[in-house]
Each structure stands twice: as structure tokens, then as C-alpha cells.
Amino acid sequence: MSEKQPIKEKSFWALLTEDNFKIEIPTIQRDYVQGSRAAKDKGIPQKFIADIYEALKTNTKLSLEFVYGNTTADKKLHLLDGQQRLTTLFLVHYYLFLATCPHKKENEYGKTFQARKDTWQKERAPLGNFCYATRSNTRDFCIQLLSNKNLPLSLTNAPTKKLPVDTHNEKGNEIFPNLSAKIIDEPWFNFPKDDPTVSSMLNMLDIIQQKFSAEEQECYGFLNKLKGPVAQCPIVFNFLNMQELKLGDELYLKMNARGKPLTDYEIFKSKLTEWLPKEEKILSSPTSQNTAEFKLDNDWQQIFWNKAVVLEDTLEEKYKKGYICRMDMMQFRFFEQIALLLFLQQPSSLGNSTQTESVENILENFQLLKQAPGLFGAQERPENLKALLHVLEGFHDFNNHQDKANTIHKKISEALDNIITKDLSYKARLQLFVLFLFWKEEKNRTNMNILAQWFRVCYNLISNTNIDEAGEFKKALSSLQKLYDGYKQSAKSNFYEFLSSDNPNIEAFDQNQVKEEKEKSRIIQQKALGENVLLEAESHAYFDGKIGFILNFSKDSAGNYNQANFQSYYAKLSRLFDKKLENVFQRALLAFGKSSNIKYNYLPLKGNGYTFCPIDSAIRTKKDTWHKVFDDTNKTNLLKGFLDSLPNDFSYDTLEKFCTDFCTKLDNKYNTFNRIMHPAYCTDWRYLFVKNEYKLLSNYREIRYASPNSVIFNKTSGRTKWQKQGELYTYAFYQYIVRNKYNWNCHYEWGHKQFSIDFEDHSYRLSYNNSCFMLTRYEKKEDNWVPTNRQWQLMLVQFPQLFYIINVLINND
Structure with a gap:
């Protein structure tokens, strides 16, 4: 002693x-x-x-x-x-x-x-x-x-x-x-x-x-x-x-008289205190209250205490979501993730060792208590300890000086909250890496304006790039490192100036988004549009930084950006991209298409089919749906025309009227006689999707389209989504039967290549082929139902007439 x-x-x-x-x-x-x-x-x-x-x-x-x-x-x-x-x-x-x-x-x-x-x-x-x-x-x-x-x-x-x-x-x-x-x-x-x-x-x-x-x-x-x-x-x-x-680890563990082990953070903190330099001060201020040891127990720890208090208000709800709200665990997770980033930056971890240990294994198996001595205790790596302390000081400076009303500062705070409470996704780790790069060096650490610029651009790149495997994560880390190194070497006055003038090569991220970020940096530098106006649009829950298509909408006849135009288009889009309006928005935009040819509508290709574009915040879904619309000139022109046709004060009823007018217009193309034999949907397949009574767009998101009279949609999602399919016309007629509660003992037979309405005893089957319905009579031979030569080919007719004809044929056999 x-x-x-x-x-x-x-x-x-x-x-x-x-x-x-x-x-x-x-x-x-x-x-x-x-x-x-x-x-x-x-x-x-x-x-x-x-x-x-x-x-x-x-x-x-x-x-x-x-x-x-x-x-x-x-x-x-x-x-x-x-x-x-x-x-x-x-x-x-x-x-x-x-x-x-x-x-x-x-x-x-x-x-x-x-x-x-x-x-x-x-x-x-x-x-x-x-x-x-x-x-x-x-x-x-x-x-x-x-x-x-x-x-x-x-x-x-x-x-x-x-x-x-x-x-x-x-x-x-x-x-x-x-x-x-x-x-x-x-x-x-x-x-x-x-x-x-x-x-x-x-x-x-x-x-x-x-x-x-x-x-x-x-x-x-x-x-x-x-x-x-x-x-x-x-x-x-x-x-x-x-x-x-x-104290060392062993004595620390012996101190607990009740036999309850100390937390991992308490053990790590005891070792970290031993590694801190005793004479040389790592931090810039020579006063004792600014030494790393003092701050570890005071200023830095206070950050996590304060965050724990905020999270406490909804503790029970957040527990269910996997939140870890104990202050020491929050600190441990933060230190562990910073240490992991330092470890990944070492040549030995991303160099030859990746041949025997993948990045994925490193991420899954990294243990702070095991790796800390080599990272922070080794005398040959003093830069790691300095980086760790500078990141903590940067976190502290931000926490004390952040403008809580600033949109980017809110996102930074959310990124830090995520990493210390619940989220260890690639996206969350990359956002932490962005802050790590900025804070790990003492110079310019307190420059909140540069921090906001740097984080905003990187946040948008990360949010709009699908990174869901370790190899992509590794490339993204390397790309962010090169981008920040390029900025430091450029000696530009701010990050926007560097991005817009030096035109750096930014790999590993969606190149459409890279191009957009460079253009937005130029716009902000030249004050062509107000930065706050752009930030408001970027912060929309769905767009999440991707607003290049709105910028294109806002240009005047001379090709210059017009702020009033931008705000007008964004105001409409921000209301349309709301889950509550998803169905009517999709139907109205489908009705606004130029013709029944799917190429002239907004639906983008997804695999072997087309998607109606759900409003889903998952980045993979975004990339497969609306992002394809935003990045396609023809489809964005269609979207812009639709927005131009909407009044500023549009409502749900306004959108529904688009759908009603579309269906009425098709109905009115035919006189009473022709409508019996040639219903509106005979000439335009969109009719059955736009007319909400069939509820097709409410339940099915994707279709396979060969021609206006050959439209198939999937029933299930995921890996089996094309294993059960429905055919547009037979399924719409089946919904007509169910909705009107006609007493037919029938069910819809989902299929892969064949789809039909089967009657309960299998005596009859209604299918669709070559622009007409086919009613076929079956008979039972041994244990199988086989088709007979009794078939009726029915031209496309209105559903009431189709029901009447089939009813007569079946009842009179």
C-alpha cells in the first residue's frame, strides 16, 4: 500500500x-x-x-x-x-x-x-x-x-x-x-x-x-x-x-466486497489512466484542470451523464429497441468504436492480415479490453492515444458549443447518440468515422462551421449509398480518409470551396450523389441559393440529402437557380412523399403518364419487372425505386409536369380527382354499346390500378409488363416474390365478385405461369389469354380434373356483363 x-x-x-x-x-x-x-x-x-x-x-x-x-x-x-x-x-x-x-x-x-x-x-x-x-x-x-x-x-x-x-x-x-x-x-x-x-x-x-x-x-x-x-x-x-x-485490473476486481465484478468500462478506464503520460501534457492547456486525467473524470464523463439523463425519460420504450442506457456502458461503446476505427486504420489490420481475418470478422469480434493495450499502451503508437483524447475533446467542444437549432448539428448529435446507445450499422460507424477524422487532430477542432460542412456532405454520401457488406464498408472508410486528406492538403478556406473547385475523385459512394454534392457546394459558395433552404429540403425524412432533381426543377429559362421555384417544388414534394398519401400519389402519377405504354410512365425497372415505388426509408428500397426516378431525365420531367399541374394548396381530394378524371375520360371514349364490348381498361391497363375500387395498388408493389393486355403482378415479397403471381384482368374480376358478395363458390388460383378463377368443385375455370377471357369446363377422371373440349372465348367486356354471361353458361351448362 x-x-x-x-x-x-x-x-x-x-x-x-x-x-x-x-x-x-x-x-x-x-x-x-x-x-x-x-x-x-x-x-x-x-x-x-x-x-x-x-x-x-x-x-x-x-x-x-x-x-x-x-x-x-x-x-x-x-x-x-x-x-x-x-x-x-x-x-x-x-x-x-x-x-x-x-x-x-x-x-x-x-x-x-x-x-x-x-x-x-x-x-x-x-x-x-x-x-x-x-x-x-x-x-x-x-x-x-x-x-x-x-x-x-x-x-x-x-x-x-x-x-x-x-x-x-x-x-x-x-x-x-x-x-x-x-x-x-x-x-x-x-x-x-x-x-x-x-x-x-x-x-x-x-x-x-x-x-x-x-x-x-x-x-x-x-x-x-x-x-x-x-x-x-x-x-x-x-x-x-x-x-x-x-490500480491494475486484478486489484480493481478484488475491491468489490460483494463479489460483483466491475464493469468493462471501469476496468478499461483504470488501464487508460495508467497509460496517460505523467509529465508531458497531451492536451494543449498546461493547467491541471485540462489534463486528460482530470477530464476523464469530469468534462468528458459529463457528456455521457447528460445524454443518459435525456434517454432516461423514455427508458422503457428504448429498452425494447435495444438501447443501452447505463452511463458506463455508453462510454464503453464509444471508446470501443473509436478504438475499432484506429485498429482498422493500422496497416496490419487492413493489409496482409485481411487475407486471414476479414474486415467482417474484425467488426464482429473486436474486443476493446483485448486490443486496448496494443493500441493505447504501446509506446510505439503514441498517436493512437493522442487521437483518442482529441476525439473526446472534440466531442466535448461540440457538446458545449453546438447550435441545437442547427440542422446539421442535430444530425451530428443523433449520430453520436446512435453509436453509444443502439446502432452499430455500417452507416452509423461511417458517420462516427467522419467525426473521428475531423476531431482526431487538434487543429481546427473547434471550428463548428467547417465541421458542419464536412459532416453534411459526408452524411449525404453515406445516406444515399447502399453499404451493406464489409468490403463496401472498407472501401468507404478509405474513400473518406482520402477525401479528408485531400481537403487538408488543399489549404482551401472551407470544405465547400475545396469540393467545388478541386473536384476531388470520391470513390465508393453513389456517383450521382457525389456529383450532386459538388454542385450544391458550388451553389452555396456562389450563393445561388440559400444554404438553409437546401438544408431544409435535405432534412426531409425521405429525401435525406438527395435533392438534385429538385434543383433541376428550380432552374429558370436561362438555366439559373431560382430560390422561389425551389421552395415551391419542395413544398409540394415534401407533402407528396408522406406515407399517408402513398397510394393516391402513386395512382395520380400513374394516371398522369403519357400513354398506356409503360415506357412513358414513371415506373422504373426493378429486376425483371417494374415497381410503383413505395415510400420506404430503407436505402436499398430507395435505390431500387424513387432514386431511379430522380436520376432519370424522362421520368423527372414527368414528375415535374405533375407538380406543375398541382395547385399550391392541393389536398388528398385534389389527387383523388386526378384519378377520377382519368377513369372518366377513358369511360367517355366509348358510347354505351361499345362500352359493353370494349371497356376502358381494354385500351389502358392503368385503369384497373388507378380506379381505387379494385385495391390493386394498395396491396401489390411490382408488376411484369409485356403489353397492355399482359400485365402480371407479384403476391409475395422477398426471395419468393415471383413464385406466386396474379394476372391483372382475372384478379380484378375476382375482386369484383368478392366486393359485390356474389354467391359464387370460387377462389383465385395464384400461379407462376397460369392464373385463374377456380370454382369450388373445379367444374369450371376462368383464365385470361390473348386479350380475352376463356371459360373452360372440366370433368373428373379418376382422381384428376381434366379440361373438356367445352370452352367459351369471351371478349373483354364490362365486369357486370361478364358476370352475367358466365352465370348463364354455368347454370345452363
């Missing part, structure tokens, strides 16, 4: 008064559970309180073993172990002070009531130095408990009449009415009753109340013992101030 003997016997009161510590419980996930209902049912808290009572009553030493934590220059004690025991001691002290609160207003011992009350309040004040620093409900509950203006004096009055048996302690003495109920009834109590820590504290107060006597003299005696010198105090523990001793 060191000469300073860092392990010392202490009492709870001594920590608050002699050492003058402000005890903070920093770890948000560790609820106070010693008084929980589950523990109470097992008798655990009752036994602990009984042990405390017995020790105080008999002056017997009760050692609570090890309590340890880190202290700061401003006398804050951040507990690593001892939260449960010290919280219970806090509640015991609170109860004893409450039981000894002056409540008799006549003079006693020559003192007035107010003087005695002032003295009591002063003596109780140190309890205010115990708090839950980052758990808002618990922190506020403790503050309100100790507030002098909230003091429930009625609780200290001895009862005037015999109370029920459950309001007597074990010795038969009368006690206060149920303490937790009285507290809950106080006007200041506005905390959720199901908050685990608050409810556990209330339960513990009831247990303390049940065990301890309400007699003031006994409570005075117990309180004086707890407040007395440590050597005479019955309730003590071994306290270790971690700041006074640098």
Missing part, C-alpha cells in the same frame, strides 16, 4: 462533514433496489435495518466493508461501489433527523422554538450533499425530501390516541402514521409511484419507521452516535479514494 494509506475507515456522516464530499450516484442504470418490493418480500432490507438498529442500540461495530469511488477537485465523490448501502444510510439519517425535529413551541432549555428549529436545520444540512446526480426523479426526490419548506412537521407529532396494531413497532411503542403514505400525500410529491428508485426509498423508510422507536430520546441517541467520531461510530465501512491510487 502507498504511504498515504488510501483505504480508510469512514462513516457516512464523516464523508459528508469531515471530508466535505458531495456524494453523487452517477450511474443511471443502477436503481436503488435495497428497499424494493421483491427484496422486501424476501426479508432482505428488514434484516439490514435490524442489523443497523442492533449495532446502534448495543454500540456494536457493524462494518459495511468496501465503499470506493473517484473524487474531483471540487470535492465530488462519484461512487463506483456502495450506492445501495450509502443510500440506505442516507435514509436512516433522514428518518432520525425527522424524528428529532423540534415540534413543541414552548421554551425548552432556554431556547425559543425558532432557534431550536434553526439549529436543527443547520445540523441536518450536510444530508443535502448526497444526491443522485444523473437520475432526475431520484435527484429531485432527495432534494424535495430535504427542503425545509417541504418539511412534513405533522409527521413528527406523537399520536394522541391508540393506533392500529400495524402502526406500532416491534417493541409495541406507537409510531408515526405510515411514513411513505404521508410523503406521497404531501403537495410537493409529484413523482411516478412506479419509479423503481423512488418507490424503493419509500419502502425503506417504512421499514426503518417500523424498526426504530418514535421516542425522541432514543432517536437523539442513535443520531449522535452516527454523527460522532468515526472511532466511536457503530456503522462504518472501508473507504477507498481511487484518485489516490492507480
Whole structure:
């Protein structure tokens, strides 16, 4: 042990008064559970309180073993172990002070009531130095408990009449009415009753109340013992101030008297502290409060505390989504991901070793505690430790100086929240790498304008490139590194100037998006459009940075960008690309096509078929659907024409009218006689999709198109999506039968090459081929149904007439 003997016997009161510590419980996930209902049912808290009572009553030493934590220059004690025991001691002290609160207003011992009350309040004040620093409900509950203006004096009055048996302690003495109920009834109590820590504290107060006597003299005696010198105090523990001793992993693990291992972060932090330089200061400021060691326990840790508090509000919901809200786990994940990026940058990890260990394996199997000594502890790699500390300082600077109303700053904050809570996707890791590149060097670290430019461009590139395998991720890392190195070497005044003038080669990302980002940088540099206007459009939930097609729409006749045009087009598009309008938007745009030939409509190719383009935020779906529209001149011209035809104040009904007018126009092409033999959908297959009564576009997203009279759509999605298919005309007629509740015993037979309406007994089958329906009679031979030579070929007719004809044929056989 060191000469300073860092392990010392202490009492709870001594920590608050002699050492003058402000005890903070920093770890948000560790609820106070010693008084929980589950523990109470097992008798655990009752036994602990009984042990405390017995020790105080008999002056017997009760050692609570090890309590340890880190202290700061401003006398804050951040507990690593001892939260449960010290919280219970806090509640015991609170109860004893409450039981000894002056409540008799006549003079006693020559003192007035107010003087005695002032003295009591002063003596109780140190309890205010115990708090839950980052758990808002618990922190506020403790503050309100100790507030002098909230003091429930009625609780200290001895009862005037015999109370029920459950309001007597074990010795038969009368006690206060149920303490937790009285507290809950106080006007200041506005905390959720199901908050685990608050409810556990209330339960513990009831247990303390049940065990301890309400007699003031006994409570005075117990309180004086707890407040007395440590050597005479019955309730003590071994306290270790971690700041006074640098510990290795083994000793760290031995410190926990309960046998509960320390968290991975606590172990990593102990090693990191050992690796920090003792003489040379890595950070620029020479003052002690700006050393890495000081910031690790203060400024940098505070970032994660603050984020944990924000996430706490919806803790239960986020747990279901896989969120990890414990502060130490959040820190560990952040350090692990930064270390992983450093590891991937080493030539040995992305060079020859990739022949034996793939990037995918590295990402899946990387362990911070295993790799940290080689990354940060090795003397030959001081740049890694510097990079780690500079990234932390950059994170801290951003956190303190960010403009929370700034769109890009919000995205940066979201990117950091994602990586430390739930999201380890390639996209999330690449976004962290973008920040890592900017922050790992001290120069220009605090330049928020350049950071916003750099992150915005990279965010758009990452968001609009499909990166879903390790090889693509590796190429993207390399491309971002080259892009940032190119910017640093260019000596340009800002990143937009570099991107628009140097025209760098940006590999691994969607080249249409690369071209768009260069053009937007030029637009911003030349102030052709306001940057905020572009940012608003980029932040749309669906576009997510891809707005080049809107820029093209906004050009005037001279080819110059017009801001009013841009804002007008964006206003319409932002409303159309809403999941609520998806179906009517698709139908209206389909109706706006130039003809029944699918090449002159908006539907893009997807594999062997065409897609109606769902409004789905997944990048793979976007790339296969709307992005193909945005990048196709003919299709964007069609979209622009559609937007031009919409009034600024269009509504759902406006879009529905497009569909109705389209169908009415086709209907009116034929007179009454011709409509019987030649319905509108006979000349334009779109009719059955646009006319919403058939509900085709609501359920099916893709079609295979050979001609206007040969349209097939898929039933299922994924790998089997073309295994079950439907044919447009037979399925629409089947929907007509079902919707009108005609009493036909039939079902639709999904197929791969053949599709039909089969009647229940299989005697008849209706199929479609060569622009007409075919009704075929079947007969059963042995165990199989086989077609007969009795067939009727029916020209395309209106569905009511088709139903009538088939009904006659079947019934008359």
C-alpha cells in the first residue's frame, strides 16, 4: 500500500462533514433496489435495518466493508461501489433527523422554538450533499425530501390516541402514521409511484419507521452516535479514494466486497489512466484542470451523464429497441468504436492480415479490453492515444458549443447518440468515422462551421449509398480518409470551396450523389441559393440529402437557380412523399403518364419487372425505386409536369380527382354499346390500378409488363416474390365478385405461369389469354380434373356483363 494509506475507515456522516464530499450516484442504470418490493418480500432490507438498529442500540461495530469511488477537485465523490448501502444510510439519517425535529413551541432549555428549529436545520444540512446526480426523479426526490419548506412537521407529532396494531413497532411503542403514505400525500410529491428508485426509498423508510422507536430520546441517541467520531461510530465501512491510487485490473476486481465484478468500462478506464503520460501534457492547456486525467473524470464523463439523463425519460420504450442506457456502458461503446476505427486504420489490420481475418470478422469480434493495450499502451503508437483524447475533446467542444437549432448539428448529435446507445450499422460507424477524422487532430477542432460542412456532405454520401457488406464498408472508410486528406492538403478556406473547385475523385459512394454534392457546394459558395433552404429540403425524412432533381426543377429559362421555384417544388414534394398519401400519389402519377405504354410512365425497372415505388426509408428500397426516378431525365420531367399541374394548396381530394378524371375520360371514349364490348381498361391497363375500387395498388408493389393486355403482378415479397403471381384482368374480376358478395363458390388460383378463377368443385375455370377471357369446363377422371373440349372465348367486356354471361353458361351448362 502507498504511504498515504488510501483505504480508510469512514462513516457516512464523516464523508459528508469531515471530508466535505458531495456524494453523487452517477450511474443511471443502477436503481436503488435495497428497499424494493421483491427484496422486501424476501426479508432482505428488514434484516439490514435490524442489523443497523442492533449495532446502534448495543454500540456494536457493524462494518459495511468496501465503499470506493473517484473524487474531483471540487470535492465530488462519484461512487463506483456502495450506492445501495450509502443510500440506505442516507435514509436512516433522514428518518432520525425527522424524528428529532423540534415540534413543541414552548421554551425548552432556554431556547425559543425558532432557534431550536434553526439549529436543527443547520445540523441536518450536510444530508443535502448526497444526491443522485444523473437520475432526475431520484435527484429531485432527495432534494424535495430535504427542503425545509417541504418539511412534513405533522409527521413528527406523537399520536394522541391508540393506533392500529400495524402502526406500532416491534417493541409495541406507537409510531408515526405510515411514513411513505404521508410523503406521497404531501403537495410537493409529484413523482411516478412506479419509479423503481423512488418507490424503493419509500419502502425503506417504512421499514426503518417500523424498526426504530418514535421516542425522541432514543432517536437523539442513535443520531449522535452516527454523527460522532468515526472511532466511536457503530456503522462504518472501508473507504477507498481511487484518485489516490492507480490500480491494475486484478486489484480493481478484488475491491468489490460483494463479489460483483466491475464493469468493462471501469476496468478499461483504470488501464487508460495508467497509460496517460505523467509529465508531458497531451492536451494543449498546461493547467491541471485540462489534463486528460482530470477530464476523464469530469468534462468528458459529463457528456455521457447528460445524454443518459435525456434517454432516461423514455427508458422503457428504448429498452425494447435495444438501447443501452447505463452511463458506463455508453462510454464503453464509444471508446470501443473509436478504438475499432484506429485498429482498422493500422496497416496490419487492413493489409496482409485481411487475407486471414476479414474486415467482417474484425467488426464482429473486436474486443476493446483485448486490443486496448496494443493500441493505447504501446509506446510505439503514441498517436493512437493522442487521437483518442482529441476525439473526446472534440466531442466535448461540440457538446458545449453546438447550435441545437442547427440542422446539421442535430444530425451530428443523433449520430453520436446512435453509436453509444443502439446502432452499430455500417452507416452509423461511417458517420462516427467522419467525426473521428475531423476531431482526431487538434487543429481546427473547434471550428463548428467547417465541421458542419464536412459532416453534411459526408452524411449525404453515406445516406444515399447502399453499404451493406464489409468490403463496401472498407472501401468507404478509405474513400473518406482520402477525401479528408485531400481537403487538408488543399489549404482551401472551407470544405465547400475545396469540393467545388478541386473536384476531388470520391470513390465508393453513389456517383450521382457525389456529383450532386459538388454542385450544391458550388451553389452555396456562389450563393445561388440559400444554404438553409437546401438544408431544409435535405432534412426531409425521405429525401435525406438527395435533392438534385429538385434543383433541376428550380432552374429558370436561362438555366439559373431560382430560390422561389425551389421552395415551391419542395413544398409540394415534401407533402407528396408522406406515407399517408402513398397510394393516391402513386395512382395520380400513374394516371398522369403519357400513354398506356409503360415506357412513358414513371415506373422504373426493378429486376425483371417494374415497381410503383413505395415510400420506404430503407436505402436499398430507395435505390431500387424513387432514386431511379430522380436520376432519370424522362421520368423527372414527368414528375415535374405533375407538380406543375398541382395547385399550391392541393389536398388528398385534389389527387383523388386526378384519378377520377382519368377513369372518366377513358369511360367517355366509348358510347354505351361499345362500352359493353370494349371497356376502358381494354385500351389502358392503368385503369384497373388507378380506379381505387379494385385495391390493386394498395396491396401489390411490382408488376411484369409485356403489353397492355399482359400485365402480371407479384403476391409475395422477398426471395419468393415471383413464385406466386396474379394476372391483372382475372384478379380484378375476382375482386369484383368478392366486393359485390356474389354467391359464387370460387377462389383465385395464384400461379407462376397460369392464373385463374377456380370454382369450388373445379367444374369450371376462368383464365385470361390473348386479350380475352376463356371459360373452360372440366370433368373428373379418376382422381384428376381434366379440361373438356367445352370452352367459351369471351371478349373483354364490362365486369357486370361478364358476370352475367358466365352465370348463364354455368347454370345452363
